[in-house]
Amino acid sequence: MFRHRTRWLYVGLGVALRAALLGWGVYQDTNMPLPYTDVDYTVYNDGARALWSACPLAATVDSPLYHDEDDLFNEPALAHVHCAQGILPVVSRFVLKNDPTLDEPVEQHFYDSESLWSQIASWCFTLTHPFFRFFASLGDPYARDTYRYTPLLALVLGPAHASGAGALFGKVLFALADVACALLMWAILDERAEMHAHEAPGLASAYATHLPGLLWLLNPFPAQIATRGSADSLVGLLVLAFLYLLIRATPEVALVQEPRVQKLPQPHDPSELRVANQACWCGAAFCLALAVHLKLYPVVYGASVLAHLAKYRHHVLRLLCGIAKPQRRDVLWLGTEFAALCAVMYLLMNVAVWLVWGEPFLRHALLYHVLRQDHRHNFSVYFLPTYLTWDWDAHTSWVHALAASPLASFVPQMIAVALVGFGLGGRDLVMACTVQTVVFVAWNKVYTSQYFLWYLWFLPIIGTTLSFPRRAEVGALIVLWAGAQAAWLALAYRLEFMAQNTFVYLWLSSLGLLLVHVVCVQRCLRAWQRWRHRQAAAKQKAE
Template identity: 30%
Template sequence: MIAVPSAYRLLCMSTIKHGSSTTSRVPSFTTLLCISVLLRVALIKYSEWHDARSTVKYTDVDYRVFSDAAKSVYAPLEGAFAQGPWGSAFSIGDPYTRETYRYTPLLAFLVTPNHWLHPSFGKYLFAACDILNGFLIHRLLLSKILPRIYDTPKPELATVFSAAHLLNPLVFSISTRGSAESILATFVLGTLYTAMDGRWDWAAVMLGLSVHWKIYPFIYGVACVSVLSNAPTSASLPAQILSMFNWRSARFFGISVMSFLSLGAGCYLIWGYPFLYETYLYHLHRLDHRHNFSPFFYLIYLTYPDPARGIEAVSLWRAVLRSPLISFFPQMILTVLQGLLFARKIKDLPFAWLAQTIVFVVFNKVCTSQYFLWYTLFLPLVLPTLSATSGRQLFWLALWIGSQALWLGEAYQLEFLGGEVFRGVWARGLVYVGSHTWVLGQLIEGYNG
């Protein structure tokens, strides 16, 4: 057993002991689930009321994109059919006729009930995935994480840490506004759950599904293969890499790739090249010059092609600076190293995935608040394994929030007041990178897995 972290001691202050019995002030997990469901239903109902009365919508613009794409699948206009051989044979609609829809067509298919059942069906679906994710987090805490720390079951602590997801304002606001991130989170948690349960074939299938849905979860495959290498904790990095070439790793890699390719092949046969381009290829050369947390945004902004000039001759240096590879290589090197360094045993997977995702998000060429969901998903699973005083943890949280608030204040000047503050936004983006990287370093130092 490892030493009980101070965070646990703080949480246990909500438990009052009377002789041999223990009376907890923490509500049951069932109560937490009911509160979480009611909260999300209330917000979805509010979004319908608010959107009908205000020009500034509660609903995210992405939800309208999903819904329009779903309509294109469900009731395609004449000639707007899927371009694959199976699509034309069965007269299936093409979601990519909706401009800016750049997701798997399966998402559009899932929200087609928006047009024959209820316009908010998609929001309810995303909110339901939120609840399912909270359930998976609770099961992982009870069955895999807390038993390594305590000799006796601690269901009240599992409930408290699950609440860090279910009652997280960032989580429930984004899903009820109509973002589909919670579906991907379900696939990722499903991958983690089956991996930590030792069902590696199913974990590989789930990883392939996750990567089909959105590309970035492929980074978790590095950590999984590292665990399957069975390298000793004391093994050097080169020795660990060499040990990864074994039958178990090859089997995991092969199944996950086949899962990904099978889904992709099915979608390609129905929707053809538009699926391949919009879902995957577009993101490889995408240049997004809009302001965002990324330190690369200002570089992209300065080198962004000017449509007024038409086709312009570009110098080699400018072409290099404009290339997505300028951000991709450092991002991938750091992300892979995190997976190799911290995933030595199955128990290390939640922390390794957290570290990998933080690095991936911080150094991505585009980063918005929505991307923070990708790594905050793992925090309830990692918090129990951190040894740090409550003061230090609060300082980490304050720095994490403060750096974002600093950036948002300057971004408001640019977005709503039209101020010439691009350099200010970029400088604050560097502060964001520095502070979030420092917090990651503190998490690594405090990890006591």
């Protein structure tokens, strides 16, 4: 990965840029009226603080006011206590409250300190006591209003508050994850260049080194988002890790054209086939499941992954098993296995979190994002209709019900994302994920500037597979995108911070930004097709 010294230089400059922005953020938060720190970071830390300190044992099992769980909700003196409501913490508090080793038993025959059973029970309780204390003292991060994230994020940030490093710990963590994203970009580029060295030599060009450095590490936009306290860099790290591991486990068949098999080998049983790397296969499923757990939207990549795995399976069945026309069930088997593996891992993660934090986790971290209606701090193309229909009675008419429904944008958005994934995933997995993300973000019912990161971390990778006829076109697209975003943000700032009536103009700028995204995607797909044609022609000429 670091065979080029230039990459080390980019990493050093990227770390220095983020360190400088962290220092500037402290100064701006202290001396300027407009804070540098994002409001979401305050929510993260408040949730982490509640998880770490809102349920002390002194106020629960060690307090004479606490007898059972109902006291946490009915006792006024315990109103400030917010404990995790899952099964494990409730059981842990019950066990600690009824510790048989502390209280003298009522009946001697029930608890005999000299009996073998009591000694085994006492030893088991002593062994598991630290686990009971840990789960019993976990707080509820959802006690903080507007905390709509997985409790795992608060759990990661929580210990920093005990050491007094809570103010910057999360920002440093997110900034380091932001730098690690560039490392994974280089890893993906190197993996693809090695696999397609003969059919697409352009992948190993100097762009493979400079694009992640220039477009990501030295780009102030993602650096600022991470240092302001956005946790999206963790999601980006998981998404890029998932792509890297999946490409290693199931190499892309061809970025240029379908390989031609001149002579098929002797037929073999398709059940004998295995992926190229089983550890990477399982790791890819875990990273995707964890990414979906942190932020629901990566589930849309399922369409691209299924198309990629079907193409890979079709090719290996012909190349390794000698099956000229593989059956559909054999082709789709690998995708079905990966989908099942991801689903099981995701389900286990959610069950584990539910066992600790209970119903508030399901309501705030999962259901909220499906049914949410944001009429503030949200400037998508749907924000003005959502604002105007906020107080409508959904039962007045089916038109009102449809307009006020939070699912009104979900169906067309998912259809468009699925069509893109199935159409491009079998030809270029990274390009398919990129276009899917742009379509998802542009048509999402909730839209803020940090959502741009969701597709920006793909650009340094797909940049090596784009061929524009003129460099001026690249500059024009960048200026067009930046200008549309600047106008959109300026109007949003006037509405949010200056309380000016810019509703209509902001909505029109949202429509303009959507149009700019459509134009950029269309031009990039044209450049991608042009690159494929050039690489195919060069390969045929070399042969």
